[in-house]
Amino acid sequence: MTVKLVVxxxxxxxxxxxxxFAKDMAARMEGCELIVAYVIEWSPYTFQTxxxxxxxxxxxxxxxATATSRVVDPAVKSLQDAGFNAEGVVRHGxxxxxxxxITVENGAVQIIVGRASAGGFAKRLFGSSTQNLVMHADVPVTVVG
Known part of the structure; x- marks a missing residue:
């Protein structure tokens, strides 16, 4: 059985x-697939011509295209070169x-993200996107400091 993790x-x-962290975790599992994800913050709720x-x-x-070539492709290549099964995805939203x-669509069992600091007490702890993810995700979320 393949275990999938979203990073x-x-x-x-x-x-x-x-x-x-995800590489270390995947190395301890047999048949683990890593899904490297980059989300570009995007709101569809603007009125334009x-x-x-x-x-x-x-x-x-x-x-x-920029996020894929600068962030996701190098990460996926690094993982694949190290012998991991990995794929990448970039989306707006x-x-x-x-x-x-992305996690639900791929049947992944966990999300791994880094802690971000953007200001304010809660944001200093997790970052607003990370905080929302932890509170609302359908699977466990690991926040790496």
Whole structure:
């Protein structure tokens, strides 16, 4: 039976620590697959003209390509070079909701993310996206400091 873990990356050191933790965890399991995920914060709730929507769609595709080439592909290649079964995904959306959706869609059993610091007491502890993920995810969430 394949056990799947989702690793949420943010393009920063926190994501690198989450990835290192996931590698260590996966190395202890037989048949573990790592799904490396990067979510670009995106709200569909803005009112724009058709021209602005066309530009927004183009920008969205560019953001996905950039995140894939700069963050996800190098992480997946590193995992595969180390002998892990890994794949990557980049999506737009609310970070917590989207990471949870990726997890459910892939039948993963856990989400691993890094702790982020953005200000305020709760945000200093977890980061707002991480806090929302911990509170609402359908599977256990490991937050790596």
């Amino acid at each position: 949420g990356l943010d393009g920063a050191d926190t994501g690198d620590r989450a990835l290192a 058709p021209e602005e929507n066309a530009q927004r769609h183009k920008r969205r595709e560019e953001e996905i 609310d970070v917590a909701e989207t990471l949870n959706a």
